[in-house]
Amino acid sequence: MDAFELPESRQANERLHALIPGGAHTYAKGDDQYPEHLAPVISHGRGAHVWDVDGNRYIEYGSGLRSVSLGHAHPRVTEAVRRELDRGSNFVRPSILEVEAAERFLATVPTAEMVKFAKNGSDVTTAAVRLARAVTGRTRVAICRDHPFFSTDDWFIATTPMAAGIPRETAELTVGFPYGDLPATEELLTRYEGEIACLILEPAGHVEPPPGYLEGLRRLADRHGCVLVFDEMITGLRWSEAGAQGLYGVTPDLSTFGKALGNGFAVSALAGRRELMERGGLRHDEERVFLLSTTHGAETHSLAAAMAVLTTYVEEGVTARLHALGERLAAGVRAAAASMGVADHVLVRGRASNLVFATLDEEGRPSQPYRTLFLRQLLAGGVLAPSFVVSSALDEADIDRTVEVVAQACAVYRKALDARDPSAWTGGRPVKPVFRRRV
Template identity: 45%
Template sequence: MAENNYSERLNRVIPGGAHTYSRGDDQFPLNAPQILEKGKGAYVWDAHSKKYLDYGMALRAVNLGYAHDEVDAAAIKQIHLGNNLTRASLIELEAAEKIVDLIPSVEMVKFAKNGSSVTSAAIKLARAYTGKKMIARCLQHPFFSYDDWFIGDTTLKRGIPEETSALTVNFNYNDIASLNALFEKYPNQIAGVILEPATHEEPKDNFLQKVRETCTKNSAVMILDEMITGFRWHLKGAQTYYDVSPDLSTFGKAMANGFSVAALGGKKEIMDLGGIKKIGQERVFLMSSTHGAEMCSLGAFVKTMEICQRDSVVDKLWDYGSKLINQGNNVSKELGLLDHFKFEGVGCSPVYVTKDKSGAVSLELRTLFSQEMLERGVMMPWIALSASHGERELETTMEALRSALQVYSRALEGDVRAYLKGSAIKPVFRKYN
């Protein structure tokens, strides 16, 4: 069957062609594999057995490497024990105690299957705990949930009541004045503040500590979304790396090396609003999920944490990413492109920036770079690292990078569109297709 039929078949039966918009056709160059068959270590194979060195790593969900034998064995063990039982399972208790022991700010935890569920549960708890309605969210952080409280605050408002959208307001990262201004504008109305600890931009001038102080002063719940930073910046979370203690935290992605598990954790006095043991307490229906504590995923989580501790995985990510940034920028500099192509970000989670002749960020050039790396067997839609990325992978990447940037350089001097095999990638959050 021709390769282009996979896209047609996917979009015929799945809105968007995938179950995450970030996996859609509009997020990749035309020459990207339209469908993948398998992954192992740092590599993936398409339906025609073509092999790619992968930096997508399942949207950052895989931090050890695809099909990790020990993690898979731990998950399979739980499958053979029944996988989903009538009452709480032993592995459910072990996993809950593991994360409570691991993350200093977490005293209780609820598991779910995806990040949107736990961030929305955090919002519900913040409202229940404070009796307030409004949520302040960081404008620069791209995605918190598919639920209305967040999507209604983007350009994609169709299907969401205006009154819901109005309850979410924005502040800017590393700008404590913008957050304080919201509390002044909406006195005693903001229930919670949600942000990531860091992205490619790290906190400056004790920003996270100032957010903590502002939340405490205004009796608002501080929520740190560690969906990406958790178990990458530090095994105990970026909150430990940056020395800040939120009221609630959310985790997912890398916590189980690709198995579907997410977590909401935090202070007992807030989390226990969803409990059943305090007689006479008005109840919060927090989360109730048949598959939220699926045993195979929790077995994978426990084993992944064990391996991360044993093998110093976080240190490996920092080391590899720092080398990638330094060596990659040296190549770009040699080619005279450093003002137009540059690796940035923190060592454990690098990013690359593509700019046109005027210095403006260019999606066309980003598409071209990704396209040319794919031509050389490297899939780099973004950069997510795993413990399976080693010296051989770094060497392969640098060889592909040098060649791809030579094409990039020529396109920079001419018409980029003449070098593209198809359309440029598009922002996920856009009003029209």
């Protein structure tokens, strides 16, 4: 039997699969993303640590799919939420918190002129696409094909291997462009001259934008009459308090925020130029756009959480702390990998505030079996890390302990490389990619 087992989590996963398709409410949280029978089911969390139903404590990374950037149950956030719970969460007319939250957001992200809140990222990216189509009168959407996810809605999912249930005609309206390649993007815009409503992309990812790239996209969008949309779900707050647009000094027409904005509470935002955003309002003479109209989009406790998050980031310099923690972690992991002779196989990539890792096989190719081995060793050492994305609740002791566990994992990794077969250390089937056509 394995030295590290999760019997209570295993039973809980069976209950989850019996009642919930996929066993989770987000595919990226599915147990197929973890080694077989080693997918912890969480009991609770505090700060940078979580406990599973078996009683194990883990140092956690990538908390809430990058949404919990201040740590679980952050006192300023929970206090703000508690203040609203006894005051009512949803009314027949707007709460005063809606304007206060809008004012706080726009003061933090001054490149935007108006904002509308919703509950998740797909709400607001789809609203941006609809608005772009309305104001341009065009139907095609150009997405950056090097970025993994934009929405659960048909215009994006149609481009993935999980396109079942989506008409082919819908897929044909979405085209792709490569990140960092202005000539290729211009060729796409020329090929579909007058048809593309918007360019939508993450302004930065695991690599920094090439010099002049975002500025060049801005010029291309203007020249070809399409809307430039920055998906700042990940870059928002983690790159700077004002997002990547604030860091790089390039202003999109529309931008979308979420994840870190609520520190785990459900809140997202569509922001942008008044001229465009007002088309979803009541003060214009154009055809109306059904922009965002969600029953729970402005729940008071979620808006209170967002306001507390924005205040905490600005007053406590959270973005700088995320970068400092990430730099310490990246340096430690790289040193540990090098010391065990796997520096060319266990790689750390990305901005310090948004680190991921790659697991490569003997030939230097990305490997799910080696990822499985690595995750298994991390879990056994008390580190829950589908990525190395840090939260500000981590401390230096957490980082140093993580590096120790990584070093132990790399020692096993070296053995598997020498054997040219990781299967003896995977404990079962390898972890699987989220987007795949068959189970």
